[in-house]
Amino acid sequence: MSKVYIALQDNDESRYIVEAIEESNPDATVIHMPAMIRIEQENRLVIERKVVEEKMGRDWDVQELHINLITLGGNVDEDDDQFVLEWKQ
Amino acid sequence: MAAKKLNIKDKYRLLTRDLDWDFSYEDPKKAFPYEEFEGIKITDWNKWEDPFRLTMDSYWKYQAEKEKKLYAILDAFSQNNGHLNVVDPRYVNAVKIFLTGVSPLEYQAYQGFAHVGRQFSGVGARVACQMQSLDELRHVQTQIHAMSHYNKFFDGFQEFSHMHDRVWYLSVPRSFFTDARSAGPFEFMIAIGFSFEYVLTNLLFVPFMSGAAHNGDMATVTFGFSAQSDEARHMTLGLEVIKFLLEQHEDNVPIVQKWIDKWFWRGTRLLTIVAMMMDYMLPNKVMSWKEAWEVYFEEAGGALFKDLARYGITMPKYADVIEKEKEHISHQAWWTFYTHGHAAGFHTWIPSDQELDWLSEKYPDTFDKYYRPMWELAKEQEAKGERFYTSGLPQLCQTCQIPMLFTEMDNPNQNSMRDTVFDGERYHFCSDGCCDIFKDEPEKYVQAWLPVHQIFQGNCGGPDVGDILSDYYRMNVGVDNMDIKDSPDEQRWNKWKGVA
Amino acid sequence: MPVFALKPGYQGERMDRVENFGGNQIVYFGWDEHRMFCAAKAFPLPPSMPFSAVMEQIIPEAFGQHPEFSQINWDSVEWMLNNEPFKPQLDVSLEAQGVDHKSLIRFKTPGLTGYNGLGV
Numbered sequence: 050m051s052k053v054y055i056a057l058q059d060n061d062e063s064r065y066i067v068e069a070i071e072e073s074n075p076d077a078t079v080i081h082m083p084a085m086i087r088i089e090q091e092n093r094l095v096i097e098r099k100v101v102e103e104k105m106g107r108d109w110d111v112q113e114l115h116i117n118l119i120t121l122g123g124n125v126d127e128d129d130d131q132f133v134l135e136w137k138q
Numbered sequence: 139m140a141a142k143k144l145n146i147k148d149k150y151r152l153l154t155r156d157l158d159w160d161f162s163y164e165d166p167k168k169a170f171p172y173e174e175f176e177g178i179k180i181t182d183w184n185k186w187e188d189p190f191r192l193t194m195d196s197y198w199k200y201q202a203e204k205e206k207k208l209y210a211i212l213d214a215f216s217q218n219n220g221h222l223n224v225v226d227p228r229y230v231n232a233v234k235i236f237l238t239g240v241s242p243l244e245y246q247a248y249q250g251f252a253h254v255g256r257q258f259s260g261v262g263a264r265v266a267c268q269m270q271s272l273d274e275l276r277h278v279q280t281q282i283h284a285m286s287h288y289n290k291f292f293d294g295f296q297e298f299s300h301m302h303d304r305v306w307y308l309s310v311p312r313s314f315f316t317d318a319r320s321a322g323p324f325e326f327m328i329a330i331g332f333s334f335e336y337v338l339t340n341l342l343f344v345p346f347m348s349g350a351a352h353n354g355d356m357a358t359v360t361f362g363f364s365a366q367s368d369e370a371r372h373m374t375l376g377l378e379v380i381k382f383l384l385e386q387h388e389d390n391v392p393i394v395q396k397w398i399d400k401w402f403w404r405g406t407r408l409l410t411i412v413a414m415m416m417d418y419m420l421p422n423k424v425m426s427w428k429e430a431w432e433v434y435f436e437e438a439g440g441a442l443f444k445d446l447a448r449y450g451i452t453m454p455k456y457a458d459v460i461e462k463e464k465e466h467i468s469h470q471a472w473w474t475f476y477t478h479g480h481a482a483g484f485h486t487w488i489p490s491d492q493e494l495d496w497l498s499e500k501y502p503d504t505f506d507k508y509y510r511p512m513w514e515l516a517k518e519q520e521a522k523g524e525r526f527y528t529s530g531l532p533q534l535c536q537t538c539q540i541p542m543l544f545t546e547m548d549n550p551n552q553n554s555m556r557d558t559v560f561d562g563e564r565y566h567f568c569s570d571g572c573c574d575i576f577k578d579e580p581e582k583y584v585q586a587w588l589p590v591h592q593i594f595q596g597n598c599g600g601p602d603v604g605d606i607l608s609d610y611y612r613m614n615v616g617v618d619n620m621d622i623k624d625s626p627d628e629q630r631w632n633k634w635k636g637v638a
Numbered sequence: 639m640p641v642f643a644l645k646p647g648y649q650g651e652r653m654d655r656v657e658n659f660g661g662n663q664i665v666y667f668g669w670d671e672h673r674m675f676c677a678a679k680a681f682p683l684p685p686s687m688p689f690s691a692v693m694e695q696i697i698p699e700a701f702g703q704h705p706e707f708s709q710i711n712w713d714s715v716e717w718m719l720n721n722e723p724f725k726p727q728l729d730v731s732l733e734a735q736g737v738d739h740k741s742l743i744r745f746k747t748p749g750l751t752g753y754n755g756l757g758v
């Protein structure tokens with residue numbers, strides 16, 4: 050098993066995305082560093098559009114993630130409803 | 139009637155794949171002349187996957203938003219004299235290295251991706267490379283813009299692109315990219331798209347940029363993270379390229395493995411300077427180089443190679459050496475620059491006592507034993523009024539072009555030196571890794587433009603080092619170089635801060 | 639394996655052939671286990687230079703800044719030329735004793751183990 054991870058700029062929008070990630074991935078670890086937030090989890094991590102929209106209180110396009118994204122590790126799969134990071138080992 | 143909104147997958151299919159055409163009266167081999175000579179076999183470009191499925195229209199939309207955010211911060215930074223908020227003027231010297239050593243690589247990446255974006259016959263790969271090419275152009279532009287503010291207040295920024303082409307230590311990053319760009323398109327993708335973007339840029343743009351924030355440099359952290367938001371897409375492209383090549387044909391596996399071995403070694407050598415920037419040039423520490431290496435190379439890279447194991451790909455050659463060197467290279471590099479501070483385009487210094495203690499704590503197995511004594515000697519010399527600047531010019535590695543400063547991991551007191559003879563001439567290397575790379579393609583590396591040898595051939599003006607620095611490198615001698623103590627940078631800073 | 643090239647027979651130009659150095663050849667000198675000098679040093683020298691001139695002009699210029707330099711007992715120094723043991727002959731030219739272009743000369747100083755005995 051290996052960890053997938055994602056790092057976001059520490060700003061107002063990311064805060065909601067991080068909340069949504071925590072809700073969709075209860076076992077994820079959230080690490081705060083200067084100006085950035087890193088979230089990691091064994092094997093798989095999902096960001097669900099519905100959950101982010103709930104937290105933000107507005108429509109949210111999964112591709113908006115690019116604006117606040119710093120880096121990631123894992124195979125990406127993105128569609129209209131979710132963004133998945135995964136290792137296939 | 140309102141137009142129905144297309145979903146991402148359909149949009150990607152229509153706006154990317156459907157833009158391609160078949161060649162009916164021209165020979166496709168003539169249209170894509172670089173696609174076969176490296177021995178890579180592609181049987182079906184349609185198997186290419188782009189997981190982000192980003193189309194050009196969304197690309198412009200999101201990039202424009204990123205730019206707006208970035209420039210708003212850069213404007214605020216300069217309107218508020220943001221340079222006064224950095225914790226210490228020593229920090230700004232890391233920014234000088236960035237502008238002279240890294241930003242021009244963004245430009246080389248732009249050129250490289252524009253080239254391969256033309257040369258692949260698969261449209262999915264072409265569009266992804268074109269986007270990356272535009273990203274890299276954005277990176278160099280935003281970086282120059284951000285750092286131009288520092289140029290108004292500090293020395294050493296003014297001739298960055300001229301310096302990149304000529305200065306001795308900058309031949310290291312420059313030749314790294316020219317090596318990749320003069321290779322075939324698939325090797326370029328493994329070199330830059332995969333090895334460099336996937337694992338190595340993280341070490342520069344994530345922990346170092348977080349460190350910039352921690353040292354009060356809002357401009358750098360902002361362009362850094364803004365660039366890095368594109369890197370996430372670049373990393374994904376790199377990973378897709380490698381999976382695609384490995385799935386296309388089993389004959390590709392040994393070729394790809396060879397490139398991985400080569401470019402991970404080249405990359406770790408290149409990052410030596412980043413190691414030094416993190417451990418020695420950030421007054422407020424976030425994490426040590428060793429810690430960053432463990433998170434981003436060993437952990438993240440380890441997971442990646444486990445994922446690739448199913449194709450028969452193994453960890454890069456000499457990963458065991460790399461693991462040991464993480465305890466040494468930052469110290470060796472800073473010592474090299476400190477002792478060559480008269481010939482560097484930025485300032486150097488002896489770490490403070492507090493910093494020496496932090497280094498001891500972070501490197502318990504190596505710092506006190508091998509590196510603290512150097513600084514004790516440097517302090518002794520400085521106290522005698524003989525600040526140590528080494529005489530002469532160093533021997534360089536033919537492959538990585540770094541002075542031969544690395545040591546043997548089984549005897550860290552002794553420099554590591556390798557050599558080989560090709561076509562009647564002897565060549566020298568810092569390591570087995572660099573020696574292997576040369577031996578594999580000696581016809582290429584015999585043409586290395588080694589700055590020390592070029593000086594001795596009379597191609598850099600001189601013969602006085604001072605004349606070479608001022609006329610050929612365009613450094614302001616006595617201003618840009620030497621110790622930070624009593625430098626014009628330091629004097630101005632003290633005046634701004636009201637320090638006597 | 640040869641380089642992957644578009645055309646067969648690719649050969650880059652050798653940048654550092656001896657003819658390019660105006661009558662000199664490059665010789666590198668390194669003092670083992672003395673890391674005060676981060677790397678071996680390069681010098682352009684006439685092939686006809688006798689080793690005595692190397693000892694008088696080049697070695698002190700390269701390594702004289704080290705606090706142990708004045709204590710070196712040159713009779714006990716162990717030399718290596720291109721990875722082989724080497725006995726320099728003072729009145730013989732570099733060329734005549736096998737020091738050719740881009741040769742590496744290393745020396746060890748038994749008993750002198752660097753600043754505070756720590757290899758620096």
Ligand SMILES: [Fe+2]
Nearest residue numbers: 244274277365
């Ligand atoms: Fe970039």
Ligand SMILES: [Fe+2]
Nearest residue numbers: 274335369372
């Ligand atoms: Fe990039």
Ligand SMILES: [Zn+2]
Nearest residue numbers: 535538568572
């Ligand atoms: Zn090397």
